[in-house]
Amino acid sequence: MGRTKILIAGAGISGLAIAIMLERLPEDKKVDYLILERSVMMSAMGSAVSLHTAVIPLLKQLGVWPEIERISKPMSHFCIKRADGSDLGNVDYAYGDLEYSYYGVVMARPELHAILMSHVPSSKIMLGKRIVATSQDDTGVSCHCGDSTIYHADILIGADGAYSAVRQSLYKDLWAHGNLPRQDISPIKLDQVVVVGITEPLSPTDYPMLKEDVCQFRIVLGGHDRPYTVKLDAPQGTLVNNNRNADWSVAETESIDEICSQMRTKRNPFGFGTYGDLIDKTPRHMISRVMFEEKGFRTWYGGRTVLIGDGNVVGSHELGCLEELPVIFK
Structure with missing residues (x-):
């Protein structure tokens, strides 16, 4: 060429x-x-x-x-929450406006x-x-x-x-x-598999935070007896499941459906419905399964x-x- x-x-x-x-x-x-x-x-x-x-x-x-x-x-x-839904703390992003004159x-x-x-x-x-x-x-x-x-x-x-x-x-x-x-x-160490997706537009009536002019994140820490952590962002209705396994070959065999099913009945931290509601509102072609490393x-x-x-x-x-x-x- x-x-x-x-x-x-x-x-x-x-x-x-x-x-x-x-x-x-x-x-x-x-x-x-x-x-x-x-x-x-x-x-x-x-x-x-x-x-x-x-x-x-x-x-x-x-x-x-x-x-x-x-x-x-x-x-x-x-907004960081414990597995039981109680608040653990907040991380304020206002510094962006103060230091850079912009919010992220x-x-x-x-x-x-x-x-x-x-x-x-x-x-x-x-x-x-x-x-x-x-x-x-x-x-x-x-x-x-x-x-x-x-x-x-x-x-x-x-x-x-x-x-x-x-x-x-x-x-x-x-x-x-x-x-x-x-x-x-x-x-590169491979010990996680991630399922990530974006829902269809959600109802502001069901999810009032969508009416806000800013975006907030709610993170649920799984804890030692709950092998997961959840991070949700309100305006996009984004859904991701990241499955950690000591044996990558085991994690690799888990399908998107299998991973999502483990979270389906759990209540989401937005205060309305379950993760299953978000999964059902996510078009299949908008769900991806990828490896997560650092x-x-x-x-x-x-x-x-x-x-x-x-x-x-x-x-x-x-x-x-x-x-x-x-x-x-x-």
Whole structure:
């Protein structure tokens, strides 16, 4: 294939944000780029996502903030409850307005992804390009894809998720030359499986907090005898179940239905109905089952390759400011 200035691996939130940055360059400083996305059809996970206050000035610079503001609600606080429903405490998010002049905001991840996608020309996104290996030298970097195509560039940005093929290829090369800390080569611990989804619009009569101008989160701590934790965000009606197992192979065999059934009869912390009510109001295609891990990597670049998002810090904030909001941790 031909050569471009920048290759971006992954059309998720981080990859699209980088692409928009490049699109916003002045005409006399435009840089050619391509996004290589492994999926053959673009779709975003059905979950809520929060934007930290620190990222809002960036979104304004990119010209996407007015659209995001319309689909989001400001974060107000976390309300933490015990398993019996009693209050344990609150975490106030008013500091965002005091320190940054903005509140953090929450929205549906598919809607955020769609907004970012709308600002990137479709011709810049190559679908069905699963990267299997990368190589680089003093003159450039190459991406080898599963369909036998090869793309060349001056710079490669790995924004391809927790199991980044770009990171794995880069680390293999750095390790061979003795330039990688042992911490970075150790495997990611897999001990949880997450079910995440977004309900259809809920009735403000049944859930009065939906009438509020701000978003609040209610977290229920499971306790030692209750192997789950619940986190719900009101405006999106988001539902997630995260099942923790010492044996990952056991957790992997549990289906979405099996995991959700364990929570179905439990009363939700909004004070109305059960988790089953939320599950029944969640379209099947908006429920996803994913692995949940967390690990920080010390090495985030090497040669002509740089890592961002989950390709660099698994389970952390994309772009350093975006946070996934799961609902039920088990």
